[in-house]
Amino acid sequence: MLAFRLHLLTALLLAAPAAAQNLPWSADFEDGSLEGWTPRDDTYFGAPIRSGPGWWTVEDGVLRQTSNIWVGDPPLEFEIHLGTHIAAGNPAWTDYALNVDVRSDDNDGIGVVFRYQDPLNYYRLMLVDDAVNGGPVQKLERRRDGRITVLAEDRSGPAYPSGWFTLTVDVRGDSIRAYQNGTLRFAVQDTSAAALTSGRIGMAVYANTGAHFDHVAVTAEAVVRTAPAPPPPTVRTPYLQQATPTSILIAWQTATETTGTVEYGPTRDLGFRVETGAPAYRHAVTLDGLTPNTTYYYRVLSGSEVFYPITPFRTAKTRAEPRLRMLVFGDSGTDTPPQHAIAALMTEKAHADFGIHVGDVSQYSGEEYDRIFFQPYADLVSRTPIYPSIGNHDTYYDDAATYLDVFYLPHNNPQQTERYYSFDYGPVHAIALDTNIGFTPGTPQYEWFVSDLQSAAAREATWRFVYFHHPPYCQAWSGWAGELNVRRHLMPLFEQYGVDVVFNGHTHAYERGSLNGVTYVITGGGGGGLDDYGRDVPHIDVTVLAHHYTLVEIDGPVLELAAFGTDATEIDRFVLTKTGTAAEPEAGGPDDAFALTALYPNPLGAGVPLTLTFQVPAPTPVTVTLYDALGRRLAPLADATYPAGTHTLSWTPPAHLAAGLYLLRLQHGTETSVRPVMLAR
Incomplete structure (x- = not known):
C-alpha cells in the first residue's frame, strides 16, 4: 500500500x-x-x-x-x-x-x-x-x-x-x-x-x-513526496437545485465511475426514469414536464444498485400561490456542534419550500463543500432546494471556483455567471448578488441588477428579496461596521425599486431593522464563531448574539419572520404587512401622518447649513440626532414637542467633522426613521 x-x-x-x-x-x-x-x-x-x-x-x-x-x-x-x-x-x-x-x-x-x-x-x-x-x-x-x-x-x-x-x-x-x-x-x-x-x-x-x-x-x-495524494471522490448524496413549477435538477456524486438513474413519479410507485448516460463520478439530471406545486417521489440508482432511497420533493409554486415558507441562514460551514444543531432543527422543523444561504457556505477557505455543507445538510438538501450566495470565505481558495463547480445555480445574466442571479418562487422574486466582486455603477453586476429590478418578474412579484453576504450596517462585530459601497450604491436601488427585505450574513449574529421602507435582516449565525457587540446603529432594532436560523412565512400580503436558536427557542419574530406594491406608497400623507418633506443640500458642503423640514399632524415629541457611520451619537439637532404643522431646522456641521457618511435619526412618537447625509470637504 x-x-x-x-x-x-x-x-x-x-x-x-x-x-x-x-x-x-x-x-x-x-x-x-x-x-x-x-x-x-x-x-x-x-x-x-x-x-x-x-x-x-x-x-x-x-x-x-x-x-x-x-x-x-x-x-x-x-x-x-x-x-x-x-x-x-x-x-x-x-x-x-x-x-x-x-x-x-x-x-x-x-x-x-x-x-x-x-x-x-x-x-x-x-x-x-x-x-x-x-x-x-x-x-x-x-x-x-x-x-x-x-x-x-x-x-x-x-x-x-x-x-x-x-x-x-x-x-x-x-x-x-x-x-x-x-x-x-x-x-x-x-x-x-x-x-x-x-x-x-x-x-x-x-x-x-x-x-x-x-x-x-x-x-x-x-x-x-512531491505532491499530496489526490483525495478519492467523496460520496455526495442527492441535492435539489434549480426548482421551477415544472422541473427540478437532482445532482449527486459517487465514489466510483458509474452510470446513474433517477426513478420518480407522483407516488411511491414511481413509474418514470431518467438515465445519466456514460459512467462518471458526478451526476446531474433534470426532471421536466412536472406539475406545479405538487409532491413527487424519487430514488437514485448507481448502476443497478439503490444509491439513495425513495425521498419526496415538491415542485415550485406559481405566482398565483399566495403562501410560502422560506429558510434563510448563513456563515455556517464549520463542521462544529452549533452548525449541526442548526442543521438538525432546520431539517426537522422548518418544512420550507426552499432556502437561501447568505454566504460563507464555507467558513474556511472554500476548498471543499462536502464536510461543511452536503454532509451536515444531507437530509435537508435532498428534499429542499437551497440557493446560496458567495461569501468572502468561499473565495479564498480559488476565487469561488470550487463553490461554482459544486452548485447548479441560475445564470440569467449576460455574463452567464452563477455568481449573481435571480429566480421566482411563488409570490417571491429573489435576487442573489456577489459583493466580493464589483457591484458599483458601471460594473456588469450593477447594470444587470438594475435591469433585473426593472424586469416584469420583479415588478409583478408580491415580495421582492435581495440577498448577499456583506451588510451595509451592523451592531455586532466591534472590528467591522458594514460595507460602505453597499450603503452608497445598493441601498438607493433597494429604496427606488421597492425591495421589501434585504438578507445578509458576514456578521455572526442575528440583527433586524428598517430604513426608508426596506427591512434589513442579518442572519449570520449558522455555525461560525459568534461576534461581539460593537456599536449602536439607529435603525437596527434587534441584535442577538446567538447561533440561529431564520424562517420566513408568507400568506399573501403578510410576511412573518422568526429566528430560532440552537435549542429551538424563538429569538425574534416580526410581521410585515403590505398595503400596496412597493412602487405605491401606503395611504396617508402630509395631512394625516408625520412626514419629512425636505432635507437639503445632500451631499452637504463645508460650512453649508443643512436644512430639514418636517410636518406633524398633531402635537408630537420629536427628536433629531446625528450619528456617524459606526452608530456613534454625535450631536442633537432637536428634542422637543412640536405643534401640528410644518417645522424647519437648520444645522451647520462643525469644522472638525470629517467628510463621509452620517446618519440623521428622526424619532416622532413611537416611530423612527433614518436618513443618510453625505458631508463633503
Whole structure:
C-alpha cells in the first residue's frame, strides 16, 4: 500500500541507507483510530495555556485538530508558536524521511515534529501564515529541555498554500533537510551538543482550528513526496437545485465511475426514469414536464444498485400561490456542534419550500463543500432546494471556483455567471448578488441588477428579496461596521425599486431593522464563531448574539419572520404587512401622518447649513440626532414637542467633522426613521 501510494505521488528517491530500523512505517487513519498516537499540549516555563485543551480526532480517514489552543501571551506567543502536538512511532528511529500530507483551513500554525524524545525535546518544522500572529514564517527549530532554538527560518512569502500540500523532513546524522511539495526549503546541519539523534515523529499545531493530516509515511530511504495524494471522490448524496413549477435538477456524486438513474413519479410507485448516460463520478439530471406545486417521489440508482432511497420533493409554486415558507441562514460551514444543531432543527422543523444561504457556505477557505455543507445538510438538501450566495470565505481558495463547480445555480445574466442571479418562487422574486466582486455603477453586476429590478418578474412579484453576504450596517462585530459601497450604491436601488427585505450574513449574529421602507435582516449565525457587540446603529432594532436560523412565512400580503436558536427557542419574530406594491406608497400623507418633506443640500458642503423640514399632524415629541457611520451619537439637532404643522431646522456641521457618511435619526412618537447625509470637504 505504501509503495503504491508513493508511486501515485511521484516520489523522488534520493540516497537509500542500509540500516534497518523496522521501517517503512505508515498511518492513513482509515480505521478511525488514534491507537499508538500520544497527544500532548505544549508548555513553556509557566506561560499560560489559552483556549485549550487540544482536540485531536480522526474524521473521514483524516487526522484533525480543531482547538484554538496556544501558549503564552504576546509578544512571547508570537515567538514560540506553541499549542499542541501528537506523536507516534519508534523512539529508536535515527535516520529516516518523514512525509505527511497537510491541510490548514485556518491561517495559524501547522507543521511536523521529528526525532521526538519527549514533550520538551524534539525538532519541529512549523509554518505560520497569519500576519497578525507573527507570520508569515516557516521555521525549522530544535527544542531541547523546553528551550526553543531556531535553526533556520524564511519570511519571504506565504507560509503554506491553500488546500492539501505535503511536508517532508529527511534526517541523516547531523543533516536536516525540509521540503514543501518536493521543493527544498531548509538544509542545515546541527552539530551542537544539544543535537538530537533519534526519536519518534508527529504533527504540531499552533492556534489552528482547521488542521488536517493524512498519509503519514516514515521510510529508511530518503523519499521526498512531491505532491499530496489526490483525495478519492467523496460520496455526495442527492441535492435539489434549480426548482421551477415544472422541473427540478437532482445532482449527486459517487465514489466510483458509474452510470446513474433517477426513478420518480407522483407516488411511491414511481413509474418514470431518467438515465445519466456514460459512467462518471458526478451526476446531474433534470426532471421536466412536472406539475406545479405538487409532491413527487424519487430514488437514485448507481448502476443497478439503490444509491439513495425513495425521498419526496415538491415542485415550485406559481405566482398565483399566495403562501410560502422560506429558510434563510448563513456563515455556517464549520463542521462544529452549533452548525449541526442548526442543521438538525432546520431539517426537522422548518418544512420550507426552499432556502437561501447568505454566504460563507464555507467558513474556511472554500476548498471543499462536502464536510461543511452536503454532509451536515444531507437530509435537508435532498428534499429542499437551497440557493446560496458567495461569501468572502468561499473565495479564498480559488476565487469561488470550487463553490461554482459544486452548485447548479441560475445564470440569467449576460455574463452567464452563477455568481449573481435571480429566480421566482411563488409570490417571491429573489435576487442573489456577489459583493466580493464589483457591484458599483458601471460594473456588469450593477447594470444587470438594475435591469433585473426593472424586469416584469420583479415588478409583478408580491415580495421582492435581495440577498448577499456583506451588510451595509451592523451592531455586532466591534472590528467591522458594514460595507460602505453597499450603503452608497445598493441601498438607493433597494429604496427606488421597492425591495421589501434585504438578507445578509458576514456578521455572526442575528440583527433586524428598517430604513426608508426596506427591512434589513442579518442572519449570520449558522455555525461560525459568534461576534461581539460593537456599536449602536439607529435603525437596527434587534441584535442577538446567538447561533440561529431564520424562517420566513408568507400568506399573501403578510410576511412573518422568526429566528430560532440552537435549542429551538424563538429569538425574534416580526410581521410585515403590505398595503400596496412597493412602487405605491401606503395611504396617508402630509395631512394625516408625520412626514419629512425636505432635507437639503445632500451631499452637504463645508460650512453649508443643512436644512430639514418636517410636518406633524398633531402635537408630537420629536427628536433629531446625528450619528456617524459606526452608530456613534454625535450631536442633537432637536428634542422637543412640536405643534401640528410644518417645522424647519437648520444645522451647520462643525469644522472638525470629517467628510463621509452620517446618519440623521428622526424619532416622532413611537416611530423612527433614518436618513443618510453625505458631508463633503
